[in-house]
Amino acid sequence: MKYLSSNNKKFNRTFTAKWLLLLCFCGAALQSCKKLLDVDSSHAVAEKNMWNSHEDTRSALIGVYGLTRAALADNNAFWMYGELRKGDFAAVQRQDIDAVVSNNLHAPLDMLNELSNWRRFFAVVNAANLFLEHVGEVKARDPRYSEQNMAVDIAQIRFLRAFAYFNMVRVWGDVPLITTSHDGEFTDQPRAPQGKVLAFIEQELQAAADNLPYAYSANDPQQQGDYYAEGGDKWNGVLARKLSAYALMAHVAAWQAKYSLVAAYTKFVLDNAQKSSLVFVKTDQLTSSNGFFSGRGSNNFINNHMIAFDFEFTNGEASYTGHLEELTLAAPVVSKSQPEIYVPKDTILSLFDQNRDERFSLDSIRGEPTSTRYFTSFDSHVPIFSKIKVILDGGTSDPDFRMYGSAIIFTRLEDIALLRAEALAVLGEQTGAIDLLNQIRDLRVMERYDAGKEGDLVNAIFRERRKELMGEGQRWFDQVRYHKLKRSDATFNRLIDEGGIYWPVAENVLMQNKQLTQNIYWINR
Template identity: 55%
Template sequence: MMNKSINNRFKTSALKLLLPCMVLLAGLGGCEKMLDVDSSRVVGEKNMWNTLEDSRAAIMGTYGLVRAALVDHNAHWLYGDVRAGEFTAPTRQDLRAIISHDLTASYPSIEAISNWRRWYAVINSANVFLERIHEVRENDLRYTENNMTVDIAQIRFLRAFAYFYMVRIWGDVPLIISSYDGRFEDKPRENQAKVLAWAEEEMLAAAADLPYKYSDGDEQQQGDYYNEAESRWNGALARKLSAYAVLAHLAAWQGNYPDAAIYSKFVIDNYPRGENDYISTGHLTDANGFFYDKRYNQLFGFAFVWAHVDGSFTGHIEELTLAEPVVNKRIPDIYLPKDSIIAIFNEAGDERFSLDTLGSPVSERYFTNYNGRYPIFSKIKCIMGGVNDPTFRFFSSALVFTRLEDVTLLRAEALAVLGERQGAIEMLNAIRTRRGLDPYNEDVNGDLLHAIFRERQRELMGEGHRWYDLVRYNRIRPSHPVIAPLIAENGHIWPIAQTLLSQNKELTQNEYWK
């Protein structure tokens, strides 16, 4: 039974969750079509773009739309973790279809995440912002030139991120860089190479104007950002290192490893050293640790801040992975079988998961109920804002797109591909030694590139990276019996939702899924 204060807090949070949905629905209902997307404007234009408060509402609204696009139907984890096929779905047929790459199966969840409408809501919101924000500068003297420059940089980055994210899922997508009112015109898909080249240019331009930190004396962001202290913005907004971290991912996805090495080096070299650089294993997996709240070392992420009465039943990895004895759910939606756990975590002393000499888990940091029928992947477990009441399932973990450990291993990958072996080993060992493992030894750990991807699998499990890692690895070394042929036939990208094809006659289905 929840106590009265928690119950009241839950009711308040539930109402808060409903209100943005009501506003968004109202804002999305007035126009006929833009691909399949209506206008993402959430405030009447007559009363918008006049004050400093309007600019803040608009930029925060765009961040909110990005978060919604990522977490709706748990999309980020279905794309990135479930499709990789390493988790097992004991009961949900839709998840089994994704695992088996049956992406045209008739399930509401698959149809929903085959539809890019939420991402084009992000893009239209960004386009409107860029077209109208100068009006705030003209109408409100409190809105400084520097404030506008930083705001524009964030919006350009978020729009470019949206395109990068969509390209990884659907390949070619329409490139729209201006807003539309009334009846939207249909747009064909642009070649993904063109879209990614544009996104890279936008991110680089944004990075030039983004600060390292907000409200902290950075010369590129002067004063208190929107009159709030540093603690308000730490980990909440895209900053210079966020842009370069995503640029490293974009370059690696293109197979452009020279640039991936450059971008990742910039992040590593400019990340302030101290207690919050590389994360300890305990902090990474603790219920009140890295994934709880917003944090500076979440290089680019989207928080559900409990202190702001934020959280939800859905839109979190916990909804898919947690079950008894962690929460009151009999069977998890997905779990990792014991033989897979042993195969992945196959080195003694691994602080994330390892077995003692008697074959029992040394800790429950990554997995709870290891010897039960369903080992529970519990690395991320932010329940009830840190209360961790197993009788209820209300989550507040952050979705973290990238962090320093991810970028370090991405740099190791880039250097290994480029033949810079010693540098790659140094980057790999930066993570291995912090997780209780011995330094890399080829005789023990095998091929270097394979060892790097194996370390990414262990370190980043449950964070939405695995499918994209498998695609990159099999582009370099085609070896997986299912994924390598899919890549060869462009079956690694998703089909476009039928509703989109019906609404926009300029669109064509991805060839593999016709």
């Protein structure tokens, strides 16, 4: 990543101090998993000097968060896996992006090879394993490190490890299940069945939820006093909280079509949202350049980041890469002639077909947009997807800046409400499902659900998810769930039945570990 190098000395000093700690830990973590992951690294500090004080646990904890963010941001993986694959976006020119869009994932292209490699996520797993193995040493050596502090730290680490495995399961299906660091040397392991890995994820998330607070430095029973001597403004929306675990459990259950559990977990999140200061976000707040996606700026929505990974401008973390804006923005928003990806006009008009929808709507008489919060330059051949447009800290609209500070948002309250609506509709509880669907539609100022006009309720809910969560990395996984439910598309049924919903495993990973096998769908393709 590239960072601001002028007029931000204070920010850079903060960034440097923070990330030197992170890199010290990450160097040790990546070195220790070199056999399995083929990562070349060297110890920035000797591991034996790493686990002596609660400052070490803090830097190690931040290190695992940093590795998780890197796994999602590298090659824009979060969007390549979840948004672009057979999604609503089309590539303008790039062959590698077009290959992802068309599900040609075995094409001999560098980006596809990188995305097929699960090394980045196993770096998170190994760093988490190291933390869990050594955190007790800090407790024994530093009397300032309390039992409660350790319990909350362990809960976050277990959450992050589960999150890494859930990402891998959704992308590759069966993956090796590794829960110890083996002192830096892994033996070759086969891929564990997806069901076993998902059971482990559920177990870890429940254990994490038991010890995570609703909020940090807020005298929560699970975490009293200032967490690592910092107030809640430092941590909320950045670290995993109790509702983060329940929200992720809801997604894990949905992936397995366990809709009774989805209903239970999403209800818990919605019923307890106020305890974590979670609120539903109005359209202007969602799409403003300094609104919901702007991370830890001066806005009031940071607490809404239930599971998110920030690029905080004030810490010098704004970057050119690892953001959706890198792919979607162009003139007049930024000084770039055309975007890398865009949503075709036909798709936009077929989805946003109500003239009151605040996200995007078109005057049926004049043929001009009446709302441009999601799309600008609609009169051009390539509309600009500008729902997410955080330049620096979101406080500038200067098109000459192409450095972005938006957070990677895995889930938000609207996502959980629609996920609950999906579960209730599948379970036959139509009244509750319709109420939730209409709650989101009311936020966007559009007509309420009409069964006579729109037909199937499940279809309407997935359609609303498609619009509401566009650009947020959910589209591909929503399609998989939908087609598993409906079984009405022969082409997609084949992908499901033959394992084509998963990515191929990178060839260098297979060569390194002879116990691994390729996903069957991608053999000889």
